[in-house]
Amino acid sequence: MDKMRHYGMDWLRIGAFALLILYHIGMYFVPWGWHVKIAQPMDWVQIPMMATNSWRLPLLFLVSGYASAALFAKLGAPGAFLRSRAARLLIPLAFGMVVVIPVQPWIELVTQHGYAGSFLHFWMHDYFRFGTLEGIVLPTWQHLWFVVYLFAYTLLAALLLVLVPERARAWNAGAAARLLGGWGMLLVPLAAWMAILFAFPGYRETHALFDDGPNHLHYLVPFVTGWLLRVRPVLFAAVARCWPAAAVLAVAAYGYVAWAIGAAPGEGPPPVGVVTWFMAIRLVQGWAAIVALVGIADRFWNRDQRWRATLAEAVFPFYIIHQTIIVLVGYGLLLAGARALPSFAVLLAATVIGCWLFYLIGRRIGWLRPLIGLQRQ
Template identity: 50%
Template sequence: MERHYGMDWLRVGAFALLILYHIGMVFVPWNYHVKAPALVHWAVVPMLAVNAWRLSLLFLVSGFASRALLMRSKGLGDFTRNRSFRLLVPLLAGMMIVVPPQPWVELLTKHGYDGSYWHFWFADYFRFRELAGLALPTWNHLWFVFYLWAYTMVLTLAVALLRASWLQRVYDRVFGTVLVLALPLAWLVAVHALWFPMVGETHAFIGDDIAHVSYFPVFLFGFGLAGSPAAMRAIRRWGWLGAILALSGYAFIAWCEIHWPHGMAHWAVRPYLVAHAVQQWGAIVALIATADRFWNRNHPMRATLTEAVFPFYIVHQTIIVVAMWLLLGRGLNGGTQFAILVAATVAGCWAFYLIGREIRPLRPLVGLRLHRPKRPGATLAVR
């Protein structure tokens, strides 16, 4: 299949937004591993501009890229082995090495823990039970990697058992029309407003029903989209309407947050959830249409950036949490703290990627192939 550069750029942009979003989590009054001394309540409104669709978009582009890798694989067995190695190895390494500073800082700043990091790592982190309400060990932000692996395994089983060519024809016929906008939107409205109203994700995998019914279908949608020019044409055709729906949904959400900063009126809860779903799928359709229309072109930096985003994802949250902990008590204002966090996170992520890619034994641990690509353009965005 022909490479879609626009989806590469969309994936890079989605991960960049995710990093900024997690930096923002330090400053808003939502639960996070470490918090700034002075919270910025108004920042909730711009955060909500991406809250609804950021993770769904990542699962969709991951499904899209998985189709490309499957078509390049020697068979389902090769595909399964490759995906398991590329996802589970960095997940396990991340849980053992990258993630532990996060719960340690959280215990220090929120629960009065007084042990050193090394005492925590050797004595408490691998306890396999809770400490001050935190389940240890943990995957924290790396939950996405395990979910992606699990969804990929289910997909592989489905491809092995079902008539994929027939399913693709059905996909093309259904999603090659305005239903590409309407049908997933109806599903997400049912998920958020009818089946799981005001239910939060747990990221524990078992029992995380709202996450699975939200993310697994969009992962499958992305897998089908990679082989469906008809659906891509429909998305491009209806992208303008997706943008209008996304802006309308966000406008209502922002109005609710501004109008009721300390608790929403009961009557507004259901419309708020519908607006969340409308914003979620409308933004995704609009962004894919934009990527297909304007971004489907190569650039010398594309291969490096598409390779770097997974190592960036693995390490970014630990850098944010530790850097913010180091800034506590230094009397800096919020703007200065934010600027330092952005600079430290970008610099730390680049260092993690550049060092990891040059040392062969480290490459799988930081989320890269064991062997470097023969040429820059060979790098495939397949997280």
């Protein structure tokens, strides 16, 4: 048994990716813009979607920061750490962009922009244009933007590990741990998020890496917090102190968010430069939920189970393929004119089955393993 392994963080990562897949199924039904939509989107779907909207991605960056720190502790050298992360992230990213993702922008162009070419024509003549088509940048990384950002943060971490002496790193980690001790775990990262919100009011996420500065700051807060949880495990005591209050705060904040969405379901985003109560309370909901979930994982889930290793290995292949399955099946359901409830059942079943097949088949083929995010045997 690995005494340093925190099984609760493994379960948290598994659960976060499962929620992400369910969230993307919901994108087929909600009125927000996406690659393929049901013929008549439903306003009320926004309310359950907003239950996770503010924390699902920051939670993934937090558990990724924890896993990155664990990997560095295992490898012991910045160069080995960076090479390992590059192989695990950039190879699947390239495979995804060339093979897995192209059908998504094709379906979006066909259903929303009247594109008349076949998928083969699109892939051979339009996808690799390194420009835009109907406002869509091609080629694209679509949902794999998370992998791009995670590698960028890994690169930044490796650079700091090279430039900052070990003694200085230890001092900085200790100072940060003192800052986050006690109720600081709840208050300090939330204050950082609020500062970012007011410094860049009304900023829009682009997921385009180079023009997404405020979004990087937003995600670096949980990434660094996750890293600190690994290098200073005493911080789990701080989480244990405040997670019950954080859970209550998260539920209360979500109550306001749900009420606001229900009261004005069709209201669009405010003008750029405007900060609203909704934005601020959504951040409270997000960070409070993350602290509560880390606390629950530490208190109740820090134990191994026979399916844990398989599920932990499967989440990255699931992540790579899931959105393409949802968009493809959603396109078929749209053409068939399927109603909402059968569409949801079909999308859920098809996505679960498709993800498992992608993983179980890919893991058995040696040359395919690194392409879908698995280690070589």
